[in-house]
Amino acid sequence: MRYAVLGTGVVGRTIAARLTSLGHEVALGTRTPEATLGRAEPDAYGNPPVAQWLEEHDQVQLLAFAEAAAFGDAVVNTTAGAASLQALEAAGRDNLAGKTLIDIANPLDFSQGMPPSLNPVDTDSLGEQIQRSFPEARVVKTLNTMNARIMVEPSRVAGTHNVFLSGDDGDAKKAVTDLLVSFGWPVHDIIDLGDITTARGTEMLLPIWLRLWGTLGHADFNFHIQGARATS
């Protein structure tokens, strides 16, 4: 299958690499490929320049948002939450219509300093904003509650832990479930919370996730709902 992965940060690269390893064709989407390729320095998080990453992952092509979205049978949003609606606008609603749109972004707001706050929060969510803005896309919020490496390799964390799904389209959630299983998620550890409004709950896990990251000193942890299954 063909995937468009919008966003060239660590989440986008991790998802793109995993999709490629599973035999999918992947276009990585960015605002202006020339500008992205022109960056010679590591990004703010110390990740190597995209150009270097692309040399090491030569099956992945870098395209502008609209070209990438047109290429993909499904689209994955890994852009920064504050920029997601703009990025999807650039991707083009016609290029999203009818497609599964996997939203991994979190609406972190760093404008007031650290720790970041959320915007929107509580009575709305980024997942809902995206679904409202692109009603013909089939938005599924998932994977936004953990470190990128765990998303594509859940066995990094020993023991049972969970990934959540939120979305209005049952077929799209089924397709995303199959994708998660191909990533290594046991199907009974995938919890379908319900419609896209349940994305509020998963996005609001970010504050405790960030505190736990600080307290534990590492990111190799994940949420596990103990008691969700009869056996653990």
Next chain:
Amino acid sequence: MRYAVLGTGVVGRTIAARLTSLGHEVALGTRTPEATLGRAEPDAYGNPPVAQWLEEHDQVQLLAFAEAAAFGDAVVNTTAGAASLQALEAAGRDNLAGKTLIDIANPLDFSQGMPPSLNPVDTDSLGEQIQRSFPEARVVKTLNTMNARIMVEPSRVAGTHNVFLSGDDGDAKKAVTDLLVSFGWPVHDIIDLGDITTARGTEMLLPIWLRLWGTLGHADFNFHIQGARATS
């Protein structure tokens, strides 16, 4: 030890009964004991009237908020979040000064219908509001992320799961840790998140908790941070 448990709902009753069973002296605090005792009908959640519950738990005395708080060496807030600051004001700042104040309340706002929203949220929390309003109390936010029965009997949920602590006073958190251990919590399953601002993170677990309650159809589940310990 003497405990004041403010609030006569299911959380207050459950905590009060457990404290009594552990040999503590307990005063249950309410706004107007006469009015509380005068209620003859079950409450909105189907719980029996307080008068009936007190007959079955005759070691617990019902007192006005201020008398209860004066009685307690430590105070437990189980009032509805929207009423907590008022209840603590009625309890009296002199009666709270220097004492450990265990805050189990969540700032659920039902004014916009279901599901409830949170107020405050994101950049503030009820735990912080209480600490700011009563600076001489030693506020520890804990137990607010699970059903009342699990709070006092963690083995109801099979397998490892966690309870969180947030607070600025290390001695108070140590005292609450000891109390949680006496409730049955393994000490290594108690996660100290840090200062009282981390209460934002635990209060913001409520939206996903409420969705999981609906999805799972029962409340005998709890959050487990998989990867928080080397072994699970």
